[in-house]
Amino acid sequence: MFEDGCPVRRASLSASELPPASTGPRSDWATLKRLLPYFWHYRWRVALALLCLVAAKLANLGVPLLLKELVDSLGVTPGDARALLVLPAGLLVAYAALRLSGALFTELRELVFAKATHGAARQIALEVFQHLHALSLRFHLERQTGGMTRDIERGTRALQSLVSFSLYTILPTAIELGLALLLLGRQFDLGFVWITLAALAVYVVYTISVTEWRTQFRRQMNELDAQAHTRAVDALLNYETVKYFNNEAFEAARYDQGLDAYRRAQLKSQTSLSLLNVGQQAIIATSLLAMLWRATTGVIEGRFSLGDLVMINALLIQLYIPLNFLGVLYREIKQSLTDLDRMFTLMAREREIADAPGAPDVALSGPTVRFEGVAFAYDPARPILHDVSFEIPAGQTVAVVGASGAGKSTLARLLYRFYDVSPDNGGRITVDGQDIRQVTQDSLRRSIGIVPQDTVLFNDTIAYNIAYGRPGATRAEVEAAARAAHIHDFIVAQPKGYDTVVGERGLKLSGGEKQRVAIARTLLKNPPILIFDEATSALDSANERAIQTELRSASVGKTTLVIAHRLSTVVDAYEILVMEAGRVVERGSHPQLLALGERYARMWQLQNAGSAPAGHIAQENDTHGHQMA
Structure with a gap:
């Protein structure tokens, strides 16, 4: 989460x-x-x-x-x-x-x-x-x-x-x-x-x-x-x-x-x-x-x-x-x-991820994100990523697709520095040429916004949960973000409006409603780097199309990483990476990958032929997999 x-x-x-x-x-x-x-x-x-x-x-x-x-x-x-x-x-x-x-x-x-x-x-x-x-x-x-x-x-x-x-x-x-x-x-x-x-x-x-x-x-x-x-x-x-x-x-x-x-x-x-x-x-x-x-x-x-x-x-x-x-x-x-x-x-429990002594804040001018030969394992006995290298140019969108357990969500966790790439394994992640291990975590995370696959909300009001993206935001800004996430009409229809309490972990809301609150929260934060981890997986088709339009608008001029199973949501990406067993096995634009006629083309054919149900979204198992291992 x-x-x-x-x-x-x-x-x-x-x-x-x-x-x-x-x-x-x-x-x-x-x-x-x-x-x-x-x-x-x-x-x-x-x-x-x-x-x-x-x-x-x-x-x-x-x-x-x-x-x-x-x-x-x-x-x-x-x-x-x-x-x-x-x-x-x-x-x-x-x-x-x-x-x-x-x-x-x-x-x-x-x-x-x-x-x-x-x-x-x-x-x-x-x-x-x-x-x-x-x-x-x-x-x-x-x-x-x-x-x-x-x-x-x-x-x-x-x-x-x-x-x-x-x-x-x-x-x-x-x-x-x-x-x-x-x-x-x-x-x-x-x-x-x-x-x-x-x-x-x-x-x-x-x-x-x-x-x-x-x-x-x-x-x-x-x-x-x-x-x-x-x-x-x-x-x-x-x-x-x-x-x-x-x-x-x-x-x-x-x-x-x-x-x-x-x-x-x-x-x-x-x-x-x-x-x-x-x-x-x-x-x-x-x-x-x-x-x-x-x-x-x-x-x-x-x-x-x-x-x-x-x-x-x-x-x-x-x-x-x-x-x-x-x-x-x-x-x-x-x-x-x-x-x-x-x-x-x-x-006294030691911090596994700590700032380097005297680490500066990250300095952003684009930014461009690079994964350079990244190898990673939650457990040494079970490697997750193998020599993964790619670049997200400033202001562009790169999508990562693949089967569950391929290591897609692990990329987001590493970019957030929830875990660090071990120097023994080699590789590094940079933002505008700066190794993220050498800058402060606080400044790095301030520059990144994410819509997670599994949204968990605080047991507080809807307004509080949206404003959590940028504490101190005005009510007008909160409502503008809610409108962009297509949840404003639902909120004002509630007896208490934006003061409606969502319950423990947001259980009073449906999966789609929670996901739209998470989208509004990230839109309100408005960072230069965006991560969409199955950002519309819990939405119906009509709302998904509307919100995809908003997300594309929000991504303009921002460096964006999209993690997806539904290929129709990433066809406009600057580059699409196909991952399998922790490796990038194909890369290119949507037309280029279709022309290859390999894994991506087969996935596209299966989804368009209806072999994969339209509403079905496989769940990412990176976290659970490394725990079980």
């Missing part, structure tokens, strides 16, 4: 700056390192958010201290004026102020850092989108759309989850833990510190060990989820084919197989999660028991006040509540890193 392209803005990190694709998952540190440049742009916001974080934790740490003072202040002599007015009232106000300050700094931190998080997510999503469009046609023919879109969706969401869990939970907990240990060690004794550190060490080791073990189940869940999603999307995209062959039950059973495998992986994951949670609770409970026993003993022995016991208890609650979720957080962070790695691996 061919679609007219339009230039896109380069992101801050170009594809050439991406690291080479790895053969396996990156380490977590490598993934984090890959992520850091996106936040460097927001470094001042990150610094301010960290200051707010420290301020919030200091406020939280002050709460237990004030609580201790409040409890100890209640021990004044009954009747003392300070009992009601001075100590408790002031401490209560300070207690409330600290609580409010903690919440205020926390919200301020999230507000300050929100722009960095969403900005980085937007930048990464944009780069993935641009990089996918920069990858070769080979990649897009082999991709699984459902699984790929799921990877991108999870990767973008993983960025926000990673920031939320690390900056908003893990880092605050670590800062608060350090401050709390410092306070316990200075105000009481090191026994509390050692108990806390020992419990923390056991807790972290246990959590990481079990989480690493159960990561395999999470990864398996992701793979099975993507697989089931891919099957569902594929079946829905091919809705008509499913209906044609009564395979609704087959597709449902196939989808259910994927869901059942996903369910079994979910059960394994949940079982391992329960084991993780029970072990964590046991470690926390043991630690709390040891700490409170030591504090209670100190109160009984008179070493600690009742306020000290309350303060220690409040500190433990503040520490262990977030620590209680460390397993979940670690798991989610690991999962977020895994999801990011999958997306970064997609971004």
